Amino acid sequence: MVTVGRRPLSREAGIEALQLAMNGPYLAVDDHCRTSMRGVFAIGDVTGEPMLAHRAMAQGEMVAEIVAGHRRAWDHRAIPAVCFTDPEIVSVGLSATEAQAAGHEVITGQFPFAANGRAMTAAREDGFIRVVARKDNEEILGIQAVGAGISELAAGFALALEMGARLGDVIGTIHAHPTRGEALHEACLKALDRGLHL
Template identity: 40%
Template sequence: MYLNTKVESLKATDAGIEATLAGEGVEPKQVFDRVLISIGRRPNSKGFGLENTKVVVNDKGFIEVDGGRRTSESHIYAIGDIAGEPMLAHKATREAKIAVEALLGKPAVFDNIAIPAVVFTDPEVAWCGLQEHEAKAQGREVKVVKFPWAASGRATTLGRNEGLTKLILDPETERVLGVAIVGVNAGELIAEGVIAVETAAVARDLAESIHAHPTLSETMMESAESAFGQATHSYRPKR
């Protein structure tokens, strides 16, 4: 992985895709089998005649909605990518349910605070809730506890112990503010983190909930135990 590196050019050759890179400590000419270009997405909010309605479209092309996914035009609702980030299918699914309930006159509001994100690489990367860099940007103090998968029996038997499970906690209440996981099946494991954040669970809740052994889900429990210096398979004195 190269950070702070610019791709100056790409050229198809018989050997593959030749990339010219610019960055400190990076070999300038490298050949790859495939190159995936990902420069982001933008909402497709044009061509629907919205300019003839009261619907407000911001400068980025997103449609502004309220908690019930209702636009400034009371009979028009918007969900999914067009209603703002994060642009994820599971967020859109939740929004759709909220919009339908609102249409039926029920008191429905999209107020989820933990929307999971998963990068389906190998190993997978998954996270939800407040992350370290966000806390730093907010000037908010947090407590970070980690459990290395090198100490996980299940990860070892799978031959995939390069992972890590991390909890971001409130230092005073030890409430779980965010979770991040790197490792095989991280996308499956993050669900427990979502529940912890959404229900305002504290580290003690996770630490004292029995997890099956040996499983990868144990890493969530042991990460929480690390907050108290009590992780069974990783000695980390409480700070």
């Protein structure tokens, strides 16, 4: 993969003249997207990573609700990141390394699409789904996946994290067969050493 990267254009946009608090080259915001100036909110790329359109949209919706008088706060633990490559790559939440760095003792489970019926019938068996969970209470902290069309499962992965799902919640959910989504069920079983198909 080759990427040229991105850089903020805050200087070129004249943002510095506003004299707002900065976080490096980005505008500093709190968990309500408020800047250091009363009544001024900032959303999207100008507030830093991750620079994703769906993050900006969610922040914008939240700020609109705050301005309308509703109580809201920004929860960034379940923002899916997707690489629209072939195969696609999805990551939501924490990797095992990130979770351990945050002080969690973790368990992981990974299931390859080479053992998934839908992937086999589509002749696209490359990739996997991996789940990262806390060892003490089995709360899911992150899900990573690689595979054809896997971006379509990103919302379901984010929903699991947003709702505080535990491995047992996914295991107890009936997954349609044959689908790629079954690999999440299998990965959760593997995390508990209860794998059915590997």
